[in-house]
Amino acid sequence: MIMFSKLYKFFSSVKLAIFLFIAIAALSMVGTFINQADTASQYKTIFGPQVYHILYWLGFLDIYGSWYFIGLAVLLVINLITASASILPHTFKTVFGPYPSFDETAAKKSPKAIYEIIESKKDVHEITKVLNSKLGKPFSEKELYYSKNSIFRLSPFIAHFSVIIIIIGVFLNFHYGFRSYTNIKVGEKTNISYLSKNHKPIKLPFTLSLDNYRTLYYKDGIPKSYISKISIIKNHVAVATKNIKVNHPFTYGGITIYQASYGHYKPTAAKLSIVSLKNRKSEKIVYAEFGKLYDTGINNIKFRFIPYKHPKKDEIPFFIELSNNKILKFYVLPYKKHSMPLIFAKYQNTVFLYNGVKNYYYSGVEITKNAYTSVIWAGSIILIIALFFSFFFNHTETWVKLTPLKDGKKTRIEILAVPKKKFESFYNKFNKLIAGIKKDLTGE
Amino acid sequence: MISANVSVLDGSLYFTVSLLFIVASFAGYFIFLFTGNKTISKISFGVLIAGFIIQTAAFVIRWIYAYKIGINTPPLVDLYDSMVFFAYVIIFGFILIRIFYDFDALGFIITLVASLALAFASFSPLAPSAVEPTIPALQSYWLIYHIMTLFISYGAFGASFGLGVLYLIKINKTGKNESNKKRGGFLSLLPPAPIIEESIYKVVVFGLVFLTAGIVIGAAWADSAWGGYWSWDPKETWSLITWLTYVLFIHARFTKGWGGKKMAWIAVIGFAVVIFCYLGVDLIIPGLHSYATPGSTPIL
Ligand code: HEM
Numbered sequence: 055m056i057m058f059s060k061l062y063k064f065f066s067s068v069k070l071a072i073f074l075f076i077a078i079a080a081l082s083m084v085g086t087f088i089n090q091a092d093t094a095s096q097y098k099t100i101f102g103p104q105v106y107h108i109l110y111w112l113g114f115l116d117i118y119g120s121w122y123f124i125g126l127a128v129l130l131v132i133n134l135i136t137a138s139a140s141i142l143p144h145t146f147k148t149v150f151g152p153y154p155s156f157d158e159t160a161a162k163k164s165p166k167a168i169y170e171i172i173e174s175k176k177d178v179h180e181i182t183k184v185l186n187s188k189l190g191k192p193f194s195e196k197e198l199y200y201s202k203n204s205i206f207r208l209s210p211f212i213a214h215f216s217v218i219i220i221i222i223g224v225f226l227n228f229h230y231g232f233r234s235y236t237n238i239k240v241g242e243k244t245n246i247s248y249l250s251k252n253h254k255p256i257k258l259p260f261t262l263s264l265d266n267y268r269t270l271y272y273k274d275g276i277p278k279s280y281i282s283k284i285s286i287i288k289n290h291v292a293v294a295t296k297n298i299k300v301n302h303p304f305t306y307g308g309i310t311i312y313q314a315s316y317g318h319y320k321p322t323a324a325k326l327s328i329v330s331l332k333n334r335k336s337e338k339i340v341y342a343e344f345g346k347l348y349d350t351g352i353n354n355i356k357f358r359f360i361p362y363k364h365p366k367k368d369e370i371p372f373f374i375e376l377s378n379n380k381i382l383k384f385y386v387l388p389y390k391k392h393s394m395p396l397i398f399a400k401y402q403n404t405v406f407l408y409n410g411v412k413n414y415y416y417s418g419v420e421i422t423k424n425a426y427t428s429v430i431w432a433g434s435i436i437l438i439i440a441l442f443f444s445f446f447f448n449h450t451e452t453w454v455k456l457t458p459l460k461d462g463k464k465t466r467i468e469i470l471a472v473p474k475k476k477f478e479s480f481y482n483k484f485n486k487l488i489a490g491i492k493k494d495l496t497g498e
Numbered sequence: 499m500i501s502a503n504v505s506v507l508d509g510s511l512y513f514t515v516s517l518l519f520i521v522a523s524f525a526g527y528f529i530f531l532f533t534g535n536k537t538i539s540k541i542s543f544g545v546l547i548a549g550f551i552i553q554t555a556a557f558v559i560r561w562i563y564a565y566k567i568g569i570n571t572p573p574l575v576d577l578y579d580s581m582v583f584f585a586y587v588i589i590f591g592f593i594l595i596r597i598f599y600d601f602d603a604l605g606f607i608i609t610l611v612a613s614l615a616l617a618f619a620s621f622s623p624l625a626p627s628a629v630e631p632t633i634p635a636l637q638s639y640w641l642i643y644h645i646m647t648l649f650i651s652y653g654a655f656g657a658s659f660g661l662g663v664l665y666l667i668k669i670n671k672t673g674k675n676e677s678n679k680k681r682g683g684f685l686s687l688l689p690p691a692p693i694i695e696e697s698i699y700k701v702v703v704f705g706l707v708f709l710t711a712g713i714v715i716g717a718a719w720a721d722s723a724w725g726g727y728w729s730w731d732p733k734e735t736w737s738l739i740t741w742l743t744y745v746l747f748i749h750a751r752f753t754k755g756w757g758g759k760k761m762a763w764i765a766v767i768g769f770a771v772v773i774f775c776y777l778g779v780d781l782i783i784p785g786l787h788s789y790a791t792p793g794s795t796p797i798l
Binding site: 068069071072075076078079082083085086090118224227231233235250300301302303312314420422424427430431434435437438441442445446475477478479 | 690692695703704710714718721724727728732735736739749753
């Protein structure tokens, strides 16, 4: 039993709370100096393999998900619950009664208490009237007990309760939600996304296709917005289509898709138009990858598109090899109408026009299941309100004890006040109040 | 280089002008500390209000200018604007305190902090004053509420820092019990230690309510704009550290042996954490919130 009460005391102490605040802050700090959730190879190049292993072993590479960080959060919740539970009965009593008597309070000798004696010739009824006019309505008739703002004694509890709610919400979100990212090429689909915390692939409950991507710019070339046209496909049918951009995500079935980044993959194919000089309309477009064999569509001529191993300066770095082993060089023809010069190779009546590389734009999206965030928001709003009331509404209690003096003519008035917070302004106010009461009761 | 013409148009010249007023006010408050001359402190306060009015005008001009060149978010986004706004808020806070309490001695610290912030904004190459188009990640109305609430809290923490310093000076020189009132000079101008102690608490809790609100608004914004309500981005994490520091402050009272002196120290250290969260993080650790490197920010 003694053991138990010692444990209880430990878990409900503000000292533990202060330790937890410092420990959580210190660990969080570590996490801002070591990049979290990079890949193992990134860490190895930054820190070297040895340091990497030490950091990994310490859990510093995923500190916010480490067992000890979560452990501290759990301890904080236990601390909050036990601390609240241990003072709740007392607080309930100060709010709802039964209120302690003058003598009980005086015996406690609170360091915040303030005590004053006045003697008056007035009768008890009149004295009470004066007191009530200054202190408000007494809570109990038997004894003169005045209490102001007592209900706000509950606000720290509500603040603590809301912190618990927030932490619970965070855990629920962590457990039932996920955060992931994926890149989709324009015109392609995917149903695989990669978890942000460990880059492991997961399967989405739908398929995502990127129908289109564009960047809008300000006049001076700074990007203004990034827009991806996204379709959600279920059972081979597009069930929703939406433009997403930064600050304007799209939520479908509890899963939110955010525009996060964009870019293009390294070009893998060149766009070639193949034209027969005999029939100008016969243009054929081939996306040629290096080394592969393609058909020109003209006279059964096949070709490969091949890079030079060591291109000379100012030379076009690729050439065409025909199936009959002929090599065609590319030439440059300045071309007025286009800003790009014409780059071409020719074989008999067949012309190969080089039209640049094929760019695969992709859009980087974050795909997030934000479960239970409403719990977090509710907790947060309650917290802000409860903080406000905790800080700016102070409870003060005043007891007055009237004792007839022996001579029967005078009454001794003892006033005992205990503020919740030891504030100078309270004592100043109280002294003024006493001066006022004194004046009314004794004429001094 | 920025031409004078642009600085008139975008209002930054007027911020620089206001710096002159605030430095003048600081000089006045500094003299006041050693002479106790009330007339000087009143003049300083007047000069400070003039500087504040100029800043208000500059702020409006800058907002209109930004709007005219097609930027729909208020000029609060980059390092320059946030520094200037910080100076603005802390001066506003002091003006309010000064109207309600007779607290001239605080003037010298507030004007000093505001001058430093403004001077940094005006002259440091790290904080160019040009109004830049807003990157996509910041084009949101959450931004205004997020930054406003946070800067109100930073202003309050700045004031609590000033009060903490005054308290520590006072306590170290006179002890808690005002025994040597006769000393005169600077210390006698300060309110009694218990009153400073109370004002530290009040200013800190005011700041803490706004800090909490600011963090929650930031999280709500992140939830509606980025991949989730919290990403452990360095700035977010440091705001949590700041928050924990001040939560520690309000609980320190409930443990034995944490008197006014330790509380004042927490207020001083707390502000150092705020400064790190606000500037250090940007200058040292890159992240979502990077003010320090305009243009180099990734799209998120
Ligand atoms: C984590 C976030 C926490 C927040 C936001 C918070 C908030 C508050 C607030 C606003 C008050 C009222 C302070 C005042 O009136 O000056 C308070 C008081 C208190 N807190 Fe916390 N608290 C937190 C954590 C904790 C923890 C972990 C403990 C564990 C011991 C704790 C124990 C107390 C106690 C004992 C009081 C005094 C309550 C009273 O006198 O009625 N708090 N807290």
